[in-house]
Amino acid sequence: MNENLKFIQGNEFCVEAALYAGLDFYAGYPITPSTEILEHMAKRLPEIGGKFLQMEDEIASLCAIIGASLTGHKVMTATSGPGFSLMQEALGYAIMAEIPCVIVDVQRGGSSTGIPTHVGQGDVMQARWGTHGDHAIIVMTASNHQDVFAITVDAFNLAETYRTPVILLFDEVVGHMRERIFIPAKGEIPLVERLRTSVKKGVDFHPYLPREDGRLPISDFGEAHRYNVTGMVHDMWGFPSDNPKIAYGLVRHLVDKIENNTDKIARYKEYYLEDARTILISYGSAARSALHVVENRRSRGESLGLLELQTLWPFPYSLVQEKCADAKYVVVVEMNAGQVLQSVKICVDRPERVFLANRIDGVFITPTDIRNILRLIEGKGV
Amino acid sequence: MAIKDYIRERFFPHIWCPGCGHGMVLNGLLRAIEKIGLDKNEIVMVSGIGCSARISGYVDFHTLHSIHGRALSFATGIKMSRPELKLIVPMGDGDALAIGGNHFIHAARRNMDMTAIIINNRIYGMTGGQHSPLSGYGTMSATSPYSNIDNDFDVVELSVAAGASFVGRTTTYHTKQMTDILGQAIIHKGFSVVEIMSQCPTYFGRKNRLGSAIDMLEGFRKNTTPIGSKAKQKDPDLIERGIFVRKKMPEYCDEYDKIIKRAMKGN
Numbered sequence: 001m002n003e004n005l006k007f008i009q010g011n012e013f014c015v016e017a018a019l020y021a022g023l024d025f026y027a028g029y030p031i032t033p034s035t036e037i038l039e040h041m042a043k044r045l046p047e048i049g050g051k052f053l054q055m056e057d058e059i060a061s062l063c064a065i066i067g068a069s070l071t072g073h074k075v076m077t078a079t080s081g082p083g084f085s086l087m088q089e090a091l092g093y094a095i096m097a098e099i100p101c102v103i104v105d106v107q108r109g110g111s112s113t114g115i116p117t118h119v120g121q122g123d124v125m126q127a128r129w130g131t132h133g134d135h136a137i138i139v140m141t142a143s144n145h146q147d148v149f150a151i152t153v154d155a156f157n158l159a160e161t162y163r164t165p166v167i168l169l170f171d172e173v174v175g176h177m178r179e180r181i182f183i184p185a186k187g188e189i190p191l192v193e194r195l196r197t198s199v200k201k202g203v204d205f206h207p208y209l210p211r212e213d214g215r216l217p218i219s220d221f222g223e224a225h226r227y228n229v230t231g232m233v234h235d236m237w238g239f240p241s242d243n244p245k246i247a248y249g250l251v252r253h254l255v256d257k258i259e260n261n262t263d264k265i266a267r268y269k270e271y272y273l274e275d276a277r278t279i280l281i282s283y284g285s286a287a288r289s290a291l292h293v294v295e296n297r298r299s300r301g302e303s304l305g306l307l308e309l310q311t312l313w314p315f316p317y318s319l320v321q322e323k324c325a326d327a328k329y330v331v332v333v334e335m336n337a338g339q340v341l342q343s344v345k346i347c348v349d350r351p352e353r354v355f356l357a358n359r360i361d362g363v364f365i366t367p368t369d370i371r372n373i374l375r376l377i378e379g380k381g382v
Numbered sequence: 383m384a385i386k387d388y389i390r391e392r393f394f395p396h397i398w399c400p401g402c403g404h405g406m407v408l409n410g411l412l413r414a415i416e417k418i419g420l421d422k423n424e425i426v427m428v429s430g431i432g433c434s435a436r437i438s439g440y441v442d443f444h445t446l447h448s449i450h451g452r453a454l455s456f457a458t459g460i461k462m463s464r465p466e467l468k469l470i471v472p473m474g475d476g477d478a479l480a481i482g483g484n485h486f487i488h489a490a491r492r493n494m495d496m497t498a499i500i501i502n503n504r505i506y507g508m509t510g511g512q513h514s515p516l517s518g519y520g521t522m523s524a525t526s527p528y529s530n531i532d533n534d535f536d537v538v539e540l541s542v543a544a545g546a547s548f549v550g551r552t553t554t555y556h557t558k559q560m561t562d563i564l565g566q567a568i569i570h571k572g573f574s575v576v577e578i579m580s581q582c583p584t585y586f587g588r589k590n591r592l593g594s595a596i597d598m599l600e601g602f603r604k605n606t607t608p609i610g611s612k613a614k615q616k617d618p619d620l621i622e623r624g625i626f627v628r629k630k631m632p633e634y635c636d637e638y639d640k641i642i643k644r645a646m647k648g649n
């Protein structure tokens with residue numbers, strides 16, 4: 001057997017992907033259904049000379065990786081809903097201070113403690129707006145293990161490119177399921193390294209003065225340049241400021257550096273869209289059932305297609321509008337009360353033709369669940 | 383190096399009220415650093431949020447002004463990822479022991495090499511004078527207008543119980559002792575805690591009719607005594623100053639290096 005071929009859980013594969021991407025610092029706190037990530041990191045990191053910390057809670061975990069990122073390391077933490085809620089303030093800090101990091105949220109069912117061992121996709125809006133204030137964020141997801149690998153590596157690359165936290169919104173099914181996987185050879189997926197300043201020692205370095213292309217070269221803590229990092233609105237020195245012009249410029253920079261690059265950040269997969277009359281839009285593990293329905297109906301000659309979103313935020317509005325332009329019906333398939341549905345309705349030409357096929361009970365959405373909705377839309381009754 | 387070389391003059395004047403103890407702590411700390419002869423480039427100062435936390439903006443080190451209560455968590459990530467750096471973490475009493483209390487005891491337990499400075503002014507200065515966990519029974523504040531019924535705790539006892547390997551206490555009146563203890567805390571290998579009793583004349587002083595900053599400093603002189611002094615035997619209410627604990631204990635980053643060696647060998 002090829003030694004790169006393995007049969008493992010999505011959570012474990014996410015760890016391998018992070019290591020492939022260059023991660024060498026991790027801090028976390030156990031929580032179902034993400035715990036396997038923490039446990040594998042504890043074992044794998046010291047093997048490669050990396051550092052692992054189990055902190056006293058999720059707040060401390062995110063703060064610790066932000067600190068480690070500042071010294072020049074690629075960092076990650078992983079959690080599930082309750083822990084993700086605790087992380088929101090520090091997440092905003094990383095956005096404001098422009099510190100790259102990757103946060104995995106392996107979603108469970110329900111709100112609050114919910115159903116820890118069951119599946120859900122209810123954190124889509126929290127990932128977008130969970131931390132306070134105007135900001136932009138990158139949120140990615142995947143429906144199978146091989147994609148978990150690619151998207152995880154991508155997440156690190158995007159975090160480094162845009163100097164921002166990137167959220168990997170996986171779910172219990174993808175996290176726990178075992179699939180055959182293939183580990184790409186070193187160098188097969190390109191890696192992005194942080195843009196470091198070329199300003200020489202002794203010359204003034206402006207840590208928060210973006211280049212014209214919006215990118216912000218960094219100087220690692222401990223290196224030649226000493227500067228201030230703060231979560232307050234700050235000037236180009238990183239010093240707190242309440243000047244309205246500076247505040248305006250900073251918010252615009254933080255939002256624009258991501259939203260102006262929505263096309264570059266958008267990852268998606270499409271199946272049979274060219275002539276599709278009915279388009280399913282789905283993501284994460286729900287997209288597995290959606291694909292099953294599409295392939296089944298295609299084999300019977302029906303014109304169904306699937307748009308699988310892998311970037312949820314910034315939401316690829318123009319992509320969705322374009323792909324759905326000729327569709328008679330659009331059905332969003334997700335395991336929540338309609339969190340991506342809202343974004344789809346905003347951008348398609350005929351929002352009244354957008355429907356929801358969902359589950360909110362912690363049970364994995366099946367092809368039958370989707371078929372039932374399709375029959376209702378087609379006026380056939382269930 | 384002169385003290386002023388440790389300062390970012392560009393960011394002055396500072397935001398503190400006249401007579402505030404935070405500037406005195408900054409002064410004592412810089413003297414300690416100068417005495418030890420640390421290079422500016424090897425120091426990282428991490429602070430949270432509060433009047434006290436603003437210290438980090440004024441010093442020419444690598445500085446991280448983080449979020450309320452979590453300074454030690456950020457510092458833990460920095461130290462662990464780059465152990466050759468010296469971590470100094472000034473915190474207000476609310477920052478360190480209310481919202482940050484959990485991080486504080488766990489940082490002490492872990493014994494990672496860093497210096498936590500708790501500037502205890504017994505009040506939330508930045509938000510306008512609400513009681514803190516250190517205000518103490520019977521004190522007055524904006525949120526205890528009829529007198530405070532919250533008990534305080536002893537920072538030194540808490541730190542010792544949590545496992546800090548260096549614990550000291552001094553006051554803003556005792557500037558020489560402050561510099562001395564801070565210096566020893568920074569040199570100490572492990573998690574060191576220095577409590578500095580300090581004055582917030584604007585809120586704690588005014589609400590509790592303690593007079594001017596100078597009167598409050600005078601209070602520190604009168605109400606404290608060196609550890610184990612005769613005065614303490616006569617008057618048990620006196621608060622002791624000095625170094626309470628200094629012990630050699632395995633340091634966290636060193637211990638983790640051993641884990642790396644084991645993991646790399648495959649056992």
Ligand SMILES: Cc1ncc(C[n+]2csc(CCOP(=O)(O)OP(=O)(O)O)c2C)c(N)n1
Nearest residue numbers: 431432433434450474475476477506507508
């Ligand atoms: C999560 C959060 N809660 C509350 C606040 C508001 N806040 C800012 S500083 C502070 C307390 C400051 O008191 P202390 O830490 O004792 O420092 P001092 O200002 O007295 O130096 C509070 C409650 C905040 N910034 N963040």
Ligand code: SF4
Nearest residue numbers: 398399402433507582
């Ligand atoms: S409010 Fe109190 S703690 Fe804050 S600067 Fe003024 S005197 Fe100092």
